[in-house]
Amino acid sequence: MSEPQLTNLALYLQRLGFDAAPAPTLDTLRQLQLRHTGAFAFENLNTLLGQPVLIDLPSIEQKVLHDGRGGYCYELNNLFLTLLQTLGFDARGITGRVVMDQPEGAWAARTHRLSLVTLDGVRYITDVGFGGMVPTAPLILDTDAEQLTPHEPYRIEQHADGYTLRANVGGEWRAMYIFDLQRQEDIDYTLGNWYVSTHPDSSFVKQLMVARTGEGWRRTLNNGSFAIHHMGGESERRQVTGVDELIGLLENEFDIRVPQHPELGGVINQLITIRK
Template identity: 50%
Template sequence: MDHTPDLAAYFDRIGYRGDPQPTLDTLRQLHVLHTEAIPFENLSPFLGEPVELDQPALEDKLIHRGRGGYCYEHNLLFSRMLQALGFEVAGLAARVRLNQPDHVQTPRTHMLLRVRLDEGDYLADVGFGGLTQTAPLKLVPDVEQATPHEPFRLIHTDGLYTLQALVAGDWRTLYQFDLQEQQLPDYQLASWYLSHHPQSHFVTGLMLARTEPGLRHALHNNRYTLHHLGGASEKRELASVDELLDVLQTQFRIRLPETPGMRDKLERLLATEPS
């Protein structure tokens, strides 16, 4: 049975109060509000919980239970809300290149969106962790595009697009993709692998991110960083489970799950981190 997206609950979750017409201005507002309100987080695969990608499960988790998720959860929820508003949206897949040597081949494990507007095609992506773009980007190569946070640009070579962000004066490559449309089974297969493989970084550690105006919050295991746009970063190591749980709730605004054994799993994670 088809599920009608709960737009009212979604708007309340992200704090949207505008006129929801399928326009570029609406897309921009929803894009930045989503990244501020709903954190990128991988608690479910880390704790051994299933990651479900159907619409009722996504709404329950990311909207009603005050949680976040990783790229498939964010961008599937976002795409379905956009489609309910009348936007024309297609899902794409990318190979993550951030922090990867040039010679290393990576799988297509990241999801992003192409949104077709009267002004042209735009890329939307509310689920790329610590460098999630905070505005849709026009699908035009070799042009620096401003966002509420870092500038981004696209490079196009032989049918392949490369997305880069300008960080501390350097263009950093985030991922590469083409325009072949993906379907839900494509994402379900990749998501199952990322949330189950014993060497997946979503299974072995914690990764969280959330934006605010002029700020980015990031957590990797016990290392919490507050990045100031155009300024210095504040770094802090979390020494206890209570300190970690406090940061999850206050800085990432996560309503913690009542998962049996969560404290023990976090204790083991902290024990493996260098002090």
């Protein structure tokens, strides 16, 4: 079975700052991951509007590269993996269980998509779809040492059930997600995406989550709570009070072309009354 093909490779690379296809090296992988998290926002507007989240490659390309939107892991990491494979990287998709903000030792559903890349015999995980704590550099899999990125330090712990990714947030090593290297097929992503985008217990259908990175900062929007987190410094926070203000943030701070939808204003108005 042939791998899916990008139909907009030149445009995709242009959005990431490349005039031509770069060589499949570690330096390229680092540049691609960092630039991707800055160019394409993490966002879940479709799930809040009750619209389907289509994860076939043509639909993702249309949404992200042409419609001015972002997406979440099943979209962004699918697109990114296809780019890596097109450029000649030895890469495949894997999945994990998000445990961020859960009690230590918690176990969650398998609802996160990321990628495994092997370069010169060294295995890395790469992820461009993990919201406000997305790693901004590939991470070596087979070491428990602290690994620096352009943003927070991360480390990977190996255990009987696979691996746990941790980030150093405020001096505390917090668990982000648990993952393993089990082979995944399209149906596995379809099931995970269906749960995330439609199940009433999924936070993605109840809460606005938007994130983007830049040099020395992360921007996040959770319902009506907007923050700019400065690496090594204080965070700026403010509460959004109106629909137009929130739409302006999506457009100006996250570079999202907000979709036209008759229920958008009402949905946003509900969300900004929820404190997080």
